[in-house]
Amino acid sequence: MSNTVFRRAAVTLALSALVSGGAIAAPAVKYSKEPTDDASLVRRLPGFVNNTATVNGVTLHYVSGGKGAPLILLPGWPQTWWEFNKVMPKLAKHYSVIAVDLRGQGSSSKPENGYDKKTMAADIAQLIKHLGHEAAYVVGHDIGSQVGWALAANYPQRVRKLVMMDVAHSDASLFSWPIVPTTTTFNDSSYINENAPFPWWFAFHQVKGLPEKLLAGRHHLEQEWIFSYLMKDQSALSPLDRAVYRNAYASPQAIRAGNAWYQTFTQDIADQKTYAKVSVPILGLAGPGYGWVKGFLETYATDARVTKMDTGHFIAEEAPDQTVEHLTEFLK
Structure with a gap:
């Protein structure tokens, strides 16, 4: 069997297990039947409104509210702007909060290309300018953290301070990450091993065309596995959150x-090699990604510190009060 055929077979078998309830299947969860459109969600956040802006050739959806210096919130996979809903009202007391659906996310445009983090950073740089600001505070989680880093690397004049939550930008170290457990395997009760995370989905998402065919209409199975694997407190996501x-x-x-977003990691790694060290002040907030974020910032940033959070990956939802405290202390 050729390497190509073998890899395709492995992916097919792994996904068959995922969607059919095998050893790595997602646990049963409850989903709210309440509406999850942006208009309905924003009504739950008094003082916030929906907006869109066309920048860099895409239309970005964002939710804004509050008064003060602009604070951009960039979410990650597999979520949307809603991942910040618990912290937005408190942050709005001090900042003009702008929670953005990234290119390809939520109600924003989903073009065929432009998912490298340098291009996505240009989206946000132009959005900041479009909103009438020269610079903004930026908080990114997961893929949003990678976009935030690319923004600071390419448009430092647009970033007052940057907060990176649990994920670092891609660099060549990703090529050496193991994605298959060596002494055990995944099961429904697994929680991520911070020293050996085995992010198999990094590889699965590299496959073009197949995931959407396998998962259309049942992507929630992969989502729930991810939430179970990366979250310490499963109650942090309500039935409404999960439905969103x-x-x-x-x-x-x-x-x-x-x-x-994952299929551009190779380009992101190539871009990272061209960046000078970033001098924008940076705070890393990390749960299981602490070692990754700390090592990355020690290598590539000149003014950074990292705080270990007693949470899983979904920091703003698992520990919203502590998140707000860390953000306001750092950004003030």
């Missing part, structure tokens, strides 16, 4: 766009 994320990634187009 399930519905946001239900279509083949949404799955394709989300996977495209």
